[in-house]
Amino acid sequence: MRALSAIDLALWDLLGKSLGVPVYRLIGGKTNPQVRLYNTCFPYKFDFNREPEKIMSELIETRGIKAIKIWPFDGAARASANQYITWKAIDDALTPVKKLRDRFGSEIEIAIEFHAQWNLPSAIRIAHALEPYRPMWLEDMLMPGNFRQYHELASETSLPLIAGERMAGKMQFEQLLASRTVKYVMFDVTWCGGLTEAHKIATMADAYELPIAPHTAGGPLLFYASTHLTTASPNVWIQESCQRFYERDWPAMLENPIAPSEGKIQVPEEPGFGMRIKPEAWNHPAAVRQISSGPRKS
16 A cells, blocks of 8 residues: 555646646645644654753744644553553653643643554553643554554543554545544555545545544655645644754755744645655665666567
């Protein structure tokens, strides 16, 4: 499905360029002129476990972003080989969450990522401990596909769950939606089947009156394509972004890296996805290039 996703995205980009229009116009038009963002804290200037308030302060001041995603429980998962979590480990993991709430109060949203590392009893224990801090969501607490277990987890906590970034195809998402476990639907357009499948999944979520929150922690194509989809979708809660990517990584490879302003992102108006790769990027030592000789002539 990931290979098919790449082909699907390439075809959408080519179609938009051949017609001279941005892709969002081909899938519904500009429902959202600007899309609200949260920041995922990939390693950059500050460690979110020790100084999350510095990350949030800088994002508010420079980008207007008032939502942040952290994963403070991953260390506990490694320590127990994903088998259990102690109350001491929970107290330690809550430290950055407490810092953010104490500093910013209800001014910000806090999302907690779990990378599908926990069993059900551990997930329930963690969720109960997080309830006083009102996170925006608990993300991928269990392995994807365990819809009955997710349903039990949802019934044990007042906090909203989100899942789906590792899932592929609309059929899996139909099962997720039918399980009535998540309050938000997450997918990755480079993993789930491309823009074609992601658009169908977003429409299915809308039929369940659930908003989408696309996963975009990856390369620039993922972010550009996701922004075209969220621009055209009527059921968007928020979209992922990463400060390190648009400030450091993408400018090294793109001629026109898009970046947030006032907490939101605006889709490019250029044909296709509007992403222009620097010619020198293809000559980078890490780049692997394969050039087809084309079809043979009989």
